[in-house]
Amino acid sequence: MNLDMIRAAAGRLDGHARRTPLLSSPFLDELAGRRVWVKPECLQHTGSFKFRGAFNALAAMDAEVRRRGVIAFSSGNHAQGVALAARMHGVPAVIIMPADSPALKLANTAALGAEVITYDRASEDRDEIGERLSAERGLTLVKPFDEPEVIAGQGTCGLEIAQQAAEQGIETADVLVCCGGGGLSSGIALALEADAPGLRVRTAEPEGFDDVARSLHSGEIERNARTSGNICDAIITPQPGNITFPILKRLCGPGLVVTEDEALAAMGQAFNRLKLVAEPGGAVALAAALFRGDEIRGDDVIVTVSGGNVDPAMFARALETL
Amino acid sequence: MNLDMIRAAAGRLDGHARRTPLLSSPFLDELAGRRVWVKPECLQHTGSFKFRGAFNALAAMDAEVRRRGVIAFSSGNHAQGVALAARMHGVPAVIIMPADSPALKLANTAALGAEVITYDRASEDRDEIGERLSAERGLTLVKPFDEPEVIAGQGTCGLEIAQQAAEQGIETADVLVCCGGGGLSSGIALALEADAPGLRVRTAEPEGFDDVARSLHSGEIERNARTSGNICDAIITPQPGNITFPILKRLCGPGLVVTEDEALAAMGQAFNRLKLVAEPGGAVALAAALFRGDEIRGDDVIVTVSGGNVDPAMFARALETL
Structure with missing residues (x-):
């Protein structure tokens, strides 16, 4: 698993995957107390980075x-x-x-x-x-995350972030990534290491399903006690992958953890301020940027909205937070 | 009001306005019976093309x-x-x-x-x-639509559509544009005349507030009987503009008209299939593509989603259509 594979993936995806934009809103900046930049992978084909x-x-x-x-x-x-x-x-x-x-x-x-x-x-x-x-x-x-060519494909999102951050003049920032098995987080981390070394990946997970945050803290792969019972179902996995975790351990800062209510509130803000549909698991990184700002450093923060496949009833719950 | 002003506007907006993507979904294609391409201006700064x-x-x-x-x-x-x-x-x-x-x-x-x-x-x-x-x-x-430099700015959306359509190999198609006073429609029409002459603008309006469709039909500026009382408030104006209408008359095909229920259903589809938040007035063009297909010709249709500034209660009504 290396950078060349991510660059090769970018060539294969060119003209097939969408190059998602980097969005922002002065209202989110005010709420977060710093500039918030959103990479909306919910706009990717099939509604997620997958x-x-x-x-x-x-x-x-x-x-x-x-x-x-x-x-x-x-x-x-x-x-x-x-x-x-x-x-x-x-x-x-x-x-x-x-x-x-x-x-x-x-x-x-x-x-x-x-x-x-x-x-x-x-x-x-x-x-x-x-x-x-x-x-x-x-x-x-085709495995969901612990597979080099899958990680390489997700890493193309990181190449885009590096380029888009440079266009905005952002040299140093935390990059908050919604994290399940670690495919997206590790791919982005490898891409940023090469193309934007001042940008550092921080994983974001739901409370009670923070296997990656605990693994990063202990340095060993830790498991979740449960693998169901949270609205952030898209990013709940038993444990980080054998290929992804060593990459995360080498390159990422401490993991961030948010509550279900914070994820729903972030979905509401994405609706209101960015006109984006985020699913709960796809909103945890934005939730961390908005509501856990004291755990982040710097004038800018970049977040992925990793997916938008949410049913109307759950989305209605997010609207109620507004 | 001419093309050079639109090209000059594109230069001024470069690096300030967002270049919105061109989105699609196989599910929308199936619903419409042709390929549907969506230009999401709801993702523009402040949530609309304005x-x-x-x-x-x-x-x-x-x-x-x-x-x-x-x-x-x-x-x-x-x-x-x-x-x-x-x-x-x-x-x-x-x-x-x-x-x-x-x-x-x-x-x-x-x-x-x-x-x-x-x-x-x-x-x-x-x-x-x-x-x-x-x-x-x-x-x-700064007038909302009947103002040359405002029309020129909206026209930059048409320059992008021309380029993005060419990238997809689309040479002929109707381009459905949500229409109030005609600033966006006339700007796009002028841009397409120059850069993509096979693409033809068709205005889309809510039933009962179809001043532009009637004006295009009669060849004279017609007024709406009312200027309130429709959920598509963002695109309700008394009549087409004195500068915009001659452009529309020269370049546009027959106007399309949709019901409030169709606009809400299109909002639901934009949520479900594109992960976009559209407001009612911003969804009328998509509604025409999805539900008035017999009035459109060709294998492809391009639509603007012109804005996404909708309150949670109205959006909840759109979710109920799913």
Whole structure:
């Protein structure tokens, strides 16, 4: 896993992924007490940064391997990213999803051209189903984060941040990144190390699911006690990845942690001041910038809004914070 | 009013206005029955395209005139655009607003650095207040649409559309533009005439407030019977402008008209599929693309989402359409 892979990913994504803008609002600046710069990956294809890594993973495959198709386990943003990336490459995608996934997520993934295979969480083994299908059809697994070409794809977001920060004259700042398994955080950290060494990644996570913050603190991989029961479902993983964590440990500052209420309030501010739809897990970095300012240094802070795939009922809760 | 003024405006806005992206979603394509390309001016500074025209009008002024300050009448998007543009130029702005304007709009305009002067709609004459202040302080009026340098600023959005359409290989398409007084529509039409002659502007308006569609049909300026009583308040004006209408008449196809329910449903789709916050008046062009497809020709349609300044209660109504 190295910078050259991120630069190669940028070449592959050129003309396929969106180059998202860097947004700001004087109202958010006032609320945060410093200038806040927002990288809205909710505007990326499929509504999250996951498309970057998925597209790059497919593009980097040997053509003959890719032609047989890909497989992924996900009920969320990674599923949609892989499904669209496969369709854009003209190859089949199988997405294994729990049978009790929200109907809309099942429908969306299928509408993006993927074959959706559901399993019963109680009685069936997801991995066994995946391995059988992969063997039968020669499918290649695209992992959600602990996979070099996926990290490289997410890292292209960091190359853009480096360039956009330079355009704004920002030389030093914390870059707050919504963090699940660490694919986006580690990719951005590697890109910034090379292109903007004054910018430092800080991970942002929901309270009670702060495995990365604790791991960064102890220096060892720590696990979450639970892996469900938080509105920030998109970024909840059992623990940081074996590939991502050493990168995070080497390059990131202390992790930041926010409450569910802070995430909802940040969604409300993104609606009101940036005209963006953020999902709870995609709003934790903005929440940290707005409500945990005493843990941040500098006149500028850059945050990712990593995704916007939220249902109307949850969004209505965010509107109530205004 | 000519193309050179739009090109000059683009030079003035470079590095100050945002170059908004051109977004799409396979789900919207399926709903519309053709490819839908969205130009999200809700992501522009102050949440609407109005910033473009306001900034250009200030930038084009003689420095000595500008130094004395500007004045505008508006309770909405134009007010915020002028306020921020004046602040960015370091000159005073006075915004005359009805005393019964929503508190948030009054507060936002003031927070952007403008001096807000309210008047009683029943007992006071807005124009008299404006003229007195202008005379006393030497302020220059920035009109909302019937003003060449304002039209030129809005036209920069058309230059971007021409370039972004070419990047996508789109040579012919209808370009649906949310239309009030016609500043954005006429500016875009002039830009496209020069840079993308296969792209044709079609205005979009709310039912019952379709002065531009009727004017295009009759060839003469027609008035609305009412100027209030519709959720698309941002684009309701008494009639097309004296400068904008001849441009619209020469360059635009037949006007499109949508219902309030269609505008709300388009807001819901923008939320769900593009992760954008659109206001009702900013969603009428998308509504026409999605729900009035039989009035449009071609494999591609380009639409503006012209603004996103909507309060949470109205947005909640849009979420209910999903």
